[in-house]
Amino acid sequence: MKIYSFKQSTGKSIHQFNSQNVMIHPLLKPDDPFQIGYFYLEENSVLGMHPAMCDQLLMITSGRGWVRIEGGEKITVEPGMAVFWQEGEMHESGSDDGMTAIVAEGSRLDPERYLPSN
Numbered sequence: 764m765k766i767y768s769f770k771q772s773t774g775k776s777i778h779q780f781n782s783q784n785v786m787i788h789p790l791l792k793p794d795d796p797f798q799i800g801y802f803y804l805e806e807n808s809v810l811g812m813h814p815a816m817c818d819q820l821l822m823i824t825s826g827r828g829w830v831r832i833e834g835g836e837k838i839t840v841e842p843g844m845a846v847f848w849q850e851g852e853m854h855e856s857g858s859d860d861g862m863t864a865i866v867a868e869g870s871r872l873d874p875e876r877y878l879p880s881n
Contacts, residue, residue, distance in 0.1 A: 771803045780811030780855070787866075797869030804828055804864070809857035815848040818872040821856065822865045828858035847874045 774786035784805035796817060804810065804826075812833060821830070822845045829837040830846050833853035840846060840862075848854045850870070 774801070774803060777810060780813040782809060782811045784808035785810045797871070798867075800866045800868075802862075802864045802866055804856065804858040804862045806861050807859060808861075810855055812853055812855040815850050815852045815854060815868075817850050817868050817870050819848045820867045820872050820874055821846045821848075822867070824863050824865060826858060826862035827860060828856060828862035828864075830854065830856045845874065847872070 771786055777785045777787055785808050786803040786805075787800045802810075802821070808828075821840075823840050823842050825842055827839060827841045829839055831837045831854065832848075840856075846856075
């Protein structure tokens with residue numbers, strides 16, 4: 764058995780796209796174009812507007828935050844909610860009070876098959 768840490772203090776800070784107060788902890792990155800990471804969005808954070816490099820599924824695990832697509836309104840998200848962006852879709856996310864989330868990115872994501880939509 765091995766124990767690993769994905770505490771916020773050991774993550775990587777994201778600065779691209781004018782992002783502020785966002786950390787990611789890559790958890791899985793196989794050879795296939797697919798990865799899983801754990802996001803820490805601190806108070807008053809924003810992961811700036813950018814295109815999804817591939818299909819992305821953001822699964823909120825704690826706290827509250829918001830998401831939006833280019834030209835759209837902010838939509839509040841909370842634990843138990845997941846947001847899917849298709850490859851190329853311009854999007855951003857953030858939090859006023861802090862939020863954590865798991866993000867899965869890859870070309871074979873199919874949330875419609877497994878998750879009920881609102």
